[in-house]
Amino acid sequence: MVDVVLVRSSRIGWRKKMGAELSLQAFSLASYALMWRAKHNRAMEKVDAVVIGAGVVGLAVARALAQVGLETLVLEQAPHIGAGVSSRNSEVIHAGLYYPPASLKARLCVRGRDLLYAYCETHQVAYRRCGKLVLATDVQQMAGLQALAAKAQSNGVHDLRWLSGQQAQALEPALRCEAALLSPSTGIVDSHGLMLSLQGDMEAAGGALALCSKALRLRPYAGQWHLDVASQGAAEMALQARFVINAAGLWAPFLAQQTAGLGAAFRPQPRFSKGSYFSLTGPAPFTRLIYPLPQDAWLGVHLTLDLAGQARFGPDAQWLDSDLIQTPEQLDYQVDAQRAQAFYADVRRYWPALPDGALQPAYSGVRPKIHGPHEAAPDFRVDGPAQHGLPGLVNLLGIESPGLTSCLALAEEVLRRLSLP
Numbered sequence: 001m002v003d004v005v006l007v008r009s010s011r012i013g014w015r016k017k018m019g020a021e022l023s024l025q026a027f028s029l030a031s032y033a034l035m036w037r038a039k040h041n042r043a044m045e046k047v048d049a050v051v052i053g054a055g056v057v058g059l060a061v062a063r064a065l066a067q068v069g070l071e072t073l074v075l076e077q078a079p080h081i082g083a084g085v086s087s088r089n090s091e092v093i094h095a096g097l098y099y100p101p102a103s104l105k106a107r108l109c110v111r112g113r114d115l116l117y118a119y120c121e122t123h124q125v126a127y128r129r130c131g132k133l134v135l136a137t138d139v140q141q142m143a144g145l146q147a148l149a150a151k152a153q154s155n156g157v158h159d160l161r162w163l164s165g166q167q168a169q170a171l172e173p174a175l176r177c178e179a180a181l182l183s184p185s186t187g188i189v190d191s192h193g194l195m196l197s198l199q200g201d202m203e204a205a206g207g208a209l210a211l212c213s214k215a216l217r218l219r220p221y222a223g224q225w226h227l228d229v230a231s232q233g234a235a236e237m238a239l240q241a242r243f244v245i246n247a248a249g250l251w252a253p254f255l256a257q258q259t260a261g262l263g264a265a266f267r268p269q270p271r272f273s274k275g276s277y278f279s280l281t282g283p284a285p286f287t288r289l290i291y292p293l294p295q296d297a298w299l300g301v302h303l304t305l306d307l308a309g310q311a312r313f314g315p316d317a318q319w320l321d322s323d324l325i326q327t328p329e330q331l332d333y334q335v336d337a338q339r340a341q342a343f344y345a346d347v348r349r350y351w352p353a354l355p356d357g358a359l360q361p362a363y364s365g366v367r368p369k370i371h372g373p374h375e376a377a378p379d380f381r382v383d384g385p386a387q388h389g390l391p392g393l394v395n396l397l398g399i400e401s402p403g404l405t406s407c408l409a410l411a412e413e414v415l416r417r418l419s420l421p
């Protein structure tokens with residue numbers, strides 16, 4: 001048994017809300033196997049579905065699988081949930097403006113946003129529909145802003161309002177811009193509260209979470225998947241499942257490489273792009289999120305707020321050398337204070353009053369990329385049997401932003417790819 005590291009106020013809040021006394025201990029796969037044997041009078045080598053990864057996407061998928069009645073087990077290599085990308089992001093509920101029309105990103109973001117607001121409301125997960133402004137900071141950017149408005153329309157985002165510079169300033173007096181798009185359906189969410197709630201739903205539907213349990217390799221055999229799992233304090237274990245969902249975030253491509261029978265087209269090269277954040281000392285100058293016009297796939301140095309009203313800027317974008325990264329321990333999340341220089345210049349384009357010395361290194365996250373620096377950003381990859389030809393397997397690859405927003409819609413998509421109800 002290992003102690004749960006993640007015991008946050010949101011968890012306590014969740015426990016109160018559910019009226020349930022959650023165990024504050026979690027179990028490695030080896031411990032689960034013993035308990036399972038005692039309860040079910042059979043070894044736990046066979047379950048209906050295994051989800052690899054207890055980030056927001058894996059937990060949303062596991063919840064959905066458990067709720068359709070499948071015996072579902074989540075394997076998480078870390079000693080707590082949300083150990084990966086899901087704990088290192090902007091916590092923004094995106095409205096769906098940016099993504100190529102008809103892409104999975106566009107469709108699942110808009111659907112996921114609606115599902116997520118409804119979920120937060122019914123499950124008392126903290127969120128705020130604070131809205132955001134996307135800016136043209138000079139006349140050269142006006143055409144780009146108009147193109148963004150048109151793209152948002154095609155994506156089904158129909159609530160945008162075009163504001164003149166003056167109108168935008170009336171809403172946010174510290175702002176300088178030529179024009180802005182107001183997106184009322186952009187918001188922020190407590191991502192840890194969300195993950196705990198998804199875990200709670202999954203467990204309430206009979207699913208289980210095994211921590212410190214790393215999926216090593218997979219192979220198909222007689223209509224089942226065989227998984228080798230390294231479990232803390234125990235010998236390697238073998239599991240069988242009809243369905244396997246690889247939701248391993250940054251490490252999903254590595255697991256795809258360890259999957260027997262998967263064609264080369266379905267084993268993309270893992271790539272990593274680091275994004276650093278700087279927090280603002282003092283009160284937030286804006287009440288809405290403020291975004292510059294996006295550049296290619298990068299949204300630019302934007303201002304986001306957390307639920308306590310603290311402002312931060314970022315993330316920026318810095319490609320890491322993928323050849324040097326094979327394990328979570330090899331990721332350096334330190335924020336380089338020197339990077340603040342570029343932030344001052346970028347932020348002052350829309351907030352000229354940013355005082356010198358007001359930005360402090362905060363935290364960073366790493367984007368799970370499956371394309372290189374000079375290639376166009378691909379769509380989410382939800383590779384199911386219709387794509388790779390292997391029954392029962394779904395690989396979730398390149399689930400970068402808006403993956404948090406889309407998590408509930410991604411779960412629906414996974415069930416659809418597996419022809420589950």
Ligand SMILES: Cc1cc2nc3c(=O)[nH]c(=O)nc-3n(C[C@H](O)[C@H](O)[C@H](O)COP(=O)(O)OP(=O)(O)OC[C@H]3O[C@@H](n4cnc5c(N)ncnc54)[C@H](O)[C@@H]3O)c2cc1C
Pocket residue numbers: 052053054055056057058059075076077078081082083084085086087088089090091092093094213214215216247248249250251252255275315364365366367368399400401402403404405406
């Ligand atoms: C800087 C940044 C900002 C972002 N901002 C936003 C935003 O504002 N809004 C938004 O919608 N999205 C945002 N995103 C994207 C969003 O955070 C991700 O899409 C989402 O969190 C991905 O969740 P996941 O569950 O797929 O991955 P993860 O959270 O990384 O979870 C994967 C889990 O799998 C585990 N794992 C890996 N390998 C194994 C294995 N072999 N066996 C067992 N377990 C394993 C890991 O430990 C990890 O816990 C942002 C991303 C970044 C990097």
